[in-house]
Amino acid sequence: MVNIGLLGFGTVGIGVFQILESREEELKNICGCHIKIKKILVKDLNKNRPIKVDASIITDNFDEILEDEDISIIIEATGALEEGYTYISKALKAGKHVVTANKAVVSKHFEELTELADKMDLYFLYEASVGGGIPIIKNLKELLVLNEIVEIKGILNGTCNYILTKMEEGLNYSEALKIAQEKGFAELDPTDDVEGLDARRKLRILGSLALKAKILEKDIFLRGLRGIGPIDIEYVDKMDGAIRLIGEIKVSQNGYTAIVEPIIVSKNSPFYNVHNEKNAVLLRGDQVGDLIFYGSGAGRFPTAHAVLCDVIDIVRGVETIERSLAIRELENINKTIKGRYYLRLSKSSQDIYTILESIAWEVLHKEENIIIMTKDMFLNDILKLIKVLEVKEEDYFLARKEG
Amino acid sequence: MVNIGLLGFGTVGIGVFQILESREEELKNICGCHIKIKKILVKDLNKNRPIKVDASIITDNFDEILEDEDISIIIEATGALEEGYTYISKALKAGKHVVTANKAVVSKHFEELTELADKMDLYFLYEASVGGGIPIIKNLKELLVLNEIVEIKGILNGTCNYILTKMEEGLNYSEALKIAQEKGFAELDPTDDVEGLDARRKLRILGSLALKAKILEKDIFLRGLRGIGPIDIEYVDKMDGAIRLIGEIKVSQNGYTAIVEPIIVSKNSPFYNVHNEKNAVLLRGDQVGDLIFYGSGAGRFPTAHAVLCDVIDIVRGVETIERSLAIRELENINKTIKGRYYLRLSKSSQDIYTILESIAWEVLHKEENIIIMTKDMFLNDILKLIKVLEVKEEDYFLARKEG
Structure with missing residues (x-):
């Protein structure tokens, strides 16, 4: 007993x-x-x-x-x-x-x-702490024996993903959030979910295991869904893409980058068809290649199931393949995060437009809103520019194009 | 040692x-x-x-x-x-x-x-026997402790999937097969792959484990990719879908169905974005819900990786959670397999057209080829009709619409 x-x-x-x-x-x-x-x-x-x-x-x-x-x-x-x-x-x-x-x-x-x-x-x-019912922790630990993990990429928050799905179906942000709350996915105070804090915690756990280095919450650049509006969903859909809140860690010779931010995935991406409260995590191992694990990121039975898988492993005395944490020193190189970004500003002027045009690869829209795709740029530089322009957080939306 | x-x-x-x-x-x-x-x-x-x-x-x-x-x-x-x-x-x-x-x-x-x-x-x-580098066997065995598995659905053959991807990129069947052979995915004699025999073996293994019943190759209805042509890729694309060779087992109160056949997946399906030699397997558990495992279905290192995961489990003395096979009697009810089918006939006549029209939900094309989407029908009835019409195997293509 x-x-x-x-x-x-x-x-x-x-x-x-x-x-x-x-x-x-x-x-x-x-x-x-x-x-x-x-x-x-x-x-x-x-x-x-x-x-x-x-x-x-x-x-x-x-x-x-x-x-x-x-x-x-x-x-x-x-x-x-x-x-x-x-x-x-x-x-x-x-x-x-x-x-x-x-x-x-x-x-x-x-x-x-x-x-x-x-x-x-x-x-x-702590299987249930990441990815709900998806057995991601155990599989990750086992992969570590034969692989160096060089990339982690995942939809880690069911609430955000649920909201995005509902917005794709035509609701606005508040309506989508309300349904998520009614369904029990989102808390009464949804800050942790929609600002990406919850996804960051999960990425911190996965990253620390996978990289065997100390990757704390503060080492993960964070940008949540704040500012997103129906117009962004509409324009990204026109680009044959979809917005997902994605946590991503990449390892290179010089160090690692770690970020949670809205990403525009193309319709060929394995993340494109992750809808509602589902989660999906990609692990790239140097031997096994890309593995993706997909399942319910929230909900009573999936989460309880993950808890009980751990209990079974304890009772059966299955030694967990776990290396000590934080045995490796890796430099954080988040300042090198770059890409082509979708940027939408809802307050604008001729001056702002002139500045944005200078960093635009393409201007998508120019009326009450300005929407551009930027050239390949450092995220830091874009954020600095937004600061200089004195745009409030709720008046812009920024999402990196995948790939 | x-x-x-x-x-x-x-x-x-x-x-x-x-x-x-x-x-x-x-x-x-x-x-x-x-x-x-x-x-x-x-x-x-x-x-x-x-x-x-x-x-x-x-x-x-x-x-x-x-x-x-x-x-x-x-x-x-x-x-x-x-x-x-x-x-x-x-x-x-x-x-x-x-x-x-x-x-x-x-x-x-x-x-x-x-x-x-x-x-x-x-x-x-035998982890490496199904899904290449995907740890599907071990995960399935573990799921069985807390779940009844009520559905398995998977892209189980890397060669077929590779050929389908290349055809979507504009090649014809023979060109696609030739590249698959050059890349080392397809054997010189590709029969086992393209006729679905290989996928059927894998479904037999997964199904026997998941259902704890004796599900032999002969119990799995089999229809491979034979007959497929660029026109099918084109028409299915127009329907916002894609063709995948999918193995599927479903359990109901009356028994189980087991089939490998071409399926038209919609662009919202998690199988839509499984390209090239990748495999993906969905397991539906009554507690955990849907889990999908995705990765390389073939290739030296992914497969060798799976072999070595087994070796590690043996050396570490990890008892595999495995119940005896074939402890349950389940009735095979493949005769109940039904759906809306895409049917293309390349040889046709007014008589044939009249007959096909009678089972059509929609006629998509009527020139040298006849293409219809059937009403919701038993697969057996469609195959009987094709036999009555004396259509040769290479002169038609038949794919079920998912969902």
Whole structure:
């Protein structure tokens, strides 16, 4: 019998509980023992819950779980940054394996928690923290044995992608966001999603694993979806492309670049047909070539599924192929990020137009909005120019053309 | 030290040898021991080889490898059906683990060899037999713990897909095939590829694992690319679609359907942007939803990479999550396969036209060729009609519309 302490009983926690119930027999066959949730930590003991759970296993006292010596695995599914971190580090220090879906905690404390788990000879697994149901972490770790990973590129945030799909179907940004919130993809405060903070956390986790170097959130250039409007969707569609918020890390001889930004993908791109809340991650290995993993980036059962894959690996004693993090020094060369950019300004004047024309490879539109495709330029130079022009953040949209 | 006997030193064998050399240090770190190729079986000792290998490890005598007690793992990379089968079964009987890239052997003797390996308590792994470098077999096996797989759908043959891409670029079938052969994707005798036999073998392997039922090659309805011409590419493009050779298994309450046939995918399909020799496989699990795995379906290093992933799992003693094959009885209901079909006949008459019009949802073309989209119909009924019309195989092309 393996006893689990489940922290949090929201979307993910309930999914974990339900899958464990419905696949009891199969899990017993594979794991050779029964996997049981012994305690569930909740904030409010009296809250009405969508499923029935024996009241005796619900607690609002974390210490009760921490001190229960029968509990060997903690599933952290609170989604809270501070509490999540406290629970995870206390659990590891108390000798319990940890599985988490909490990307904010993993991103902020990745090296520290990995080291702590190593020191305690415990598992610290976080498949569900990136790509929802896609088994991207495990596959990435396995690829590292035979490959140098030279590129990572992915649609890592289901909410943004959902919003983009809905805008392609004709809605404006606010309408699209509202539906995403109703469907449970987007939080009430969508800042983390639409500004790209969530995607950056996931890229930080993937990048640190893949490059074996310390790639922190601050090392990743970030530009979210702010400013996007129906006119951008329309013009990019005319170019036979589509806008996707993409996280990308590229390694070269001189260092690495890391960025999350809106990208215009062509209709031949494997990212073109990633719609709604789906995620897709490309890993380029020097031996295996390009692999792409695609699936649900959010949702109760896909995420709970990823959590339980980690639990199974712990119970079966499958040693995770994991090298120490941060064993390589790599120079960050984000200042070299360049490309041809789509730029739309909604406030304009003859002066602004004259300046934009000087960097334009093509002027696409010139009325109340100015839309250009720039020449091949450094991103930094474009942003400097925008600053000089004193354009507000909500009055422009900038997206790099893929390739 | 783990000693390997490598059978065959062609494309895949040489790739295995080279990756083992270049990743020696990493493999030692992960596996805790050195992995060494002790013997290589070749047909002709004196053949000129593209890479230098110590002559003392080359042999043309299989028994020398079989009787070498230091060799614990056999990599079978001969590509030959009869010999491959003999080597694999002898190796298992002699107590050696087996890794193979040989889809023909796995497909033909899947249950028998799996049982033999189980009985001997040995590994029999075959990641490279499906999807080239894509880790599809391992991911599928892991998904089976928490999911019922209700659908498999994949582009499983790199040669066919390469030919289709080249035809989309304007070549005719023979020109496209010739380039595929020059690039080393297609064999001199391309029958197995273009008639869909190779894709069927791979679907048989995936389907048997996923459904835990005996799904033999004969249970899979097969229609290859025969008959396809530039006019079909052109018309399907006009419909905003593309033709892909797709293997598909669907499970319902009444049984399962299994078919390899040309499918018209829409430009919103995840298969639309699978070009050249790439493969992509969709697995639909009842918990995780749709997962798609995409990568190189052929080529030296991707395939050798897959072989070595299996070797690593054996050396690290990672128990493969594998249930017994064929533990479920499922009824084959291929007779229920239906859809809207694109049908082009290159020989025609007023009589034929009148008959086709009666099953047409839309007539797309009516000159020297007749092209129709049929109503929603059983495939069997369309094929019966074609037979009644006495149309030769090379004089028509038939592709189902996806969805």
